[in-house]
Amino acid sequence: MTPTRRVFELRTYVAVAGKVDQLVERFSDHAVALFEKHGMASVGYWVASDDQGNPTDSLIYIVAxxxxxxxxxxxxAFWADPEWSELQAKGERITASATSVFLDPTSFSPVR
Incomplete structure (x- = not known):
């Protein structure tokens, strides 16, 4: 595998039951701008769906x-940002768990 200029991070957040819309709103209204502020490039954001196409409680995203x-x-820097700290202190808990996996693109990947 050849070295790449960027590394990607796949993150999965599971919302507290029934709170995925609030989690998506928090990302839309606050987190994404703070990611950019702290040097993270947004690649995409998704809400997972079940076999019937119904949304689940999982928000999945990739940043570079x-x-x-x-x-x-x-x-x-993100976790220490006063804006994020203040938001977390004021808001109710809406995230049940989070996982992170780093991804290194292959030489033939269109996203590098």
């Missing part, structure tokens, strides 16, 4: 970073 080291610095 210059490197894994820059990802760590970006997340540290």
């Amino acid at each position: 970073h210059e490197s894994r080291e820059s990802a760590q610095k970006s997340w540290e």
Whole structure:
């Protein structure tokens, strides 16, 4: 595998039952702009659906970073950002869990 200029991070957030719309709203209204502010490039955001096409409680997204080291610095700055801290302190808990996986694009990937 050849080195790439960017690394991608796939994140899955599971909302507290019935609160996925509030989670999506928090991302739309606050988080995405703060990601950009702290050097993370948004690639895409999705709400997972079940076999019948009904939305689940999962928000899945991909952000791009210059490197894994820059990802760590970006997340540290994001979590320390006064705007995010204030929002978290005021708001109710809407996230039940979150996972993160780093992805390195292959040489034939159209997204690099």
